[in-house]
Amino acid sequence: MTAKDGDTTNPGVIWMLLRELSQANVDVIKTENLYLFNGEKGFSLGQGQ
Numbered sequence: 001m002t003a004k005d006g007d008t009t010n011p012g013v014i015w016m017l018l019r020e021l022s023q024a025n026v027d028v029i030k031t032e033n034l035y036l037f038n039g040e041k042g043f044s045l046g047q048g049q
Helices: 011-023
Strands: none
Touching: none
């Protein structure tokens, strides 16, 4: 999941979401933080994105 265009998030929001998922007995096995560097994506898009 990514933020909508122009929106940003911060690590605190991500931690709160992970906590809520944990309390709902949802196992999270991996997270990926996607960053922009000077306005350029620092990650590759998946197929069809």
